[in-house]
Amino acid sequence: MKVLVTGATGLIGSELVKLLLQNGVHVHYLTTSKSKLEKEENFKGFYWNPASGEIDANAFEEVETIIHLAGESISNRWTSTNKQKIIESRVLSTRLLYQFLSKNSHNVNHFIAASAIGIYPNSLEKVHTEEDLEVDNSFLGYVVAKWEDEVDTISKLDIKVAKIRTGLVLSSKGGALLELIKPIKLGLGAALGTGNQYQSWIHIYDLVHMYHFVLQNKLEGIYNAVSPYPISNEGLTQAIAKQISKPLFLPNVPKIVLKIILGEMHYLLIASQNVSAKKILKKGFQFKYATIEKALQNLLPLKR
Template sequence: MKVLITGATGLVGNGLIKILLQNGISVNYLTTSRNKIANETNYKGFFWNPIAGEINENAFDEVDVIVHLAGANVASRWTNSYKQEIIESRVKSTKLLYKTLDKINHQVKQVISASAIGIYPNSLNQVYQEDFSKVDDSFLGRVVNHWENEVAEFEKLSIKVLKIRIGIVLAKEGGALQKMTQPIRYGLGSSFGTGEQFQSWIHLQDLVNVFYFAITHKLEGVYNAVSPYPVTNKELTKAIAKQLNKPLFLPNIPKFVMKLLLGEMHEILFSSQNVSSRKLLDKGFQFKYAALDKALQDLLK
């Protein structure tokens, strides 16, 4: 089997490449940086430029599965130009993959795309399953909806399509956890707003395993990639502080303060999504770090 990965240099891409190679699965990857192109027996890089519509079609040779992870990081200030980049990095890259597959001979049977739980509306009461159809009326909600609609186009080519809606990824190397722990380490930790908003999270290793599971079990449709045990922002903040053995004594940070600091992007911190992973569990997937305490012990030790 051979898998083609976009966004291969990110946290998930790096982890997925390791597990694929360990299990004898060859990897091709697309990169926008020519100096990141490797050429080994089971690991080969190919250049592409989704904005310019450029792609090396040799990347698709003998590929059975495409894992599409490429997309600009949403955790940067949402200026108008950067918002455009967030959208285009997802939509144009997906369109380019589709157009290429539509015109070449290939053996691709499955396309797996990253997505996000940001598609679900902000709610303190609703528990979200994959069949919930209403889309959050926010920038992130619209981005994810547009992204998923583009990915669905691959079905026209008789290819299985899977969209993995990812929660807050907790990792050692970067991402949300690093940003959350910094103020807590200095004794300046605090919850956001009421702290009652639900934050559906997943350990990076479990997320990588979800993608591997999806490949080996030929999943299609939509699956939520979140721990079975979501927590509130208050609970997450307390758990991090406990693991770091740091006090929490400051008042909660009001919404308007974060809006001043981060602009529209502050919505991510205050949005509440209680997301279910029941569908994934019913397929037989087993989480290594289902409980937050166990995940934090591993990541912050």
């Protein structure tokens, strides 16, 4: 099998590529950086530039599935310029793939796209499933809705489309976990806002294995990529502190302080999304790190 991956050099993409190669999948990848182009027997890079509409047609040779992970990080401060980059990186890249596939002969029959649980409305009570149609009234909700709308155009080409709505990804190599650890290590750890907001999370091992599972089983539709056991922000903070043997004694950081420091982006820290994993479980997927305790024990092993 040959797969084309976008965003292959990012935190999630690099782990997914490793897993695919280990399982005998040949990987082509698209990158906007010519310095990141490699040409190995089972791993070949091709240049593209979604902003200018440039893409190397050779990237699609013998490819049956596209895994589309590319997108500007949402963790950069939400200035008007960065907001535009966040939107365009997702919309224009997906549009370019659609345009190529619609105008050229190819073997692609499956399209797996990254998405985010940020589309679900902020709520302390509701448990969100893939059937929910309401979109969160926030910048992130707007971004994910536009992103998914663009992905849906691929299905017009008689290609199976799967959308992986991803929660807070926990990894020891980057992302949210390393940022959460910093103040706790310094003895300055504290829950954010009320601390009651749900954080639906997933270990990066389970996330990339979920992509592989969707690929192997030719699944289509929306799937939530979250652990079956979401946790509150306060619970997550306490679990990290316990795992690295650090005390927590400071009061919660008030929402207004977060807003002053981060501006509109503070919403990422105080929004609550309790998201269900039942749909992917019913398909037969099994989590290796279902509980936060198991995940943190793996990612933050105690130093003896």
